Amino acid sequence: MTRAEFIARLRSGLVGLPTATATDIVADYETHFADGLAAGRTEAEVAAALGDPGRxxxxxxxxxxxxxxxxxxxxxxxxxxVFAVLGLGAVDILILLPILMGVVGTLFGFFIAAIALFISGGGVMVAGPFAGFPGGPFAAILMGLGLMAGAVFIGALLTIVTIWLVNGIVWFARLHYRLLKPALEPQSDAQSDATSTGGSL
Known part of the structure; x- marks a missing residue:
């Protein structure tokens, strides 16, 4: 693969990233090619060392x-x-996606329930004192505040669970798939070449 072909495929694969980020990445890989050519490698050798540009x-x-x-x-x-990690193929999407959809659906249902509970609590607190709530107005206000506090607690708990879930997926992907491995290997190869070249001089 030539330098131009590699860069074109890399640039195409980076569509969706911010323009400045994609430009910086492409510039880094242009530098890899320049360094490799300066060390006596061919464009095909540098491209092979970098790996598949799509991946x-x-x-x-x-x-x-x-x-x-x-x-x-x-x-x-x-x-x-989550979708970026699934796109790597590091996690079997056919196994994980149905489970993930079920978990996300359950969490979403609890979030909706928490919102409904919060609104209900507000309704009891505002309307209870005027609607003959058992125990009097003060009890209605306390009941409404209690429901709202419970809803906030449930919402906070669900937020923590959601963060744990996303972190767990990221951790699992990193455990089974070493991110940026092709990007890191050429640097080591270049350093080895420089060391061996320096030693032979």
């Missing part, structure tokens, strides 16, 4: 998704990280 792009996108999740910790970042 490399998927790894880089997965790594970017994981980094975004670690920084932002929001539903959008979680979805991006």
């Amino acid at each position: 490399l792009a998927r790894e880089l996108k997965a790594e970017a998704g994981i980094q975004r999740w670690r920084q932002e910790k929001n539903p959008s970042a979680a979805a991006a990280a």
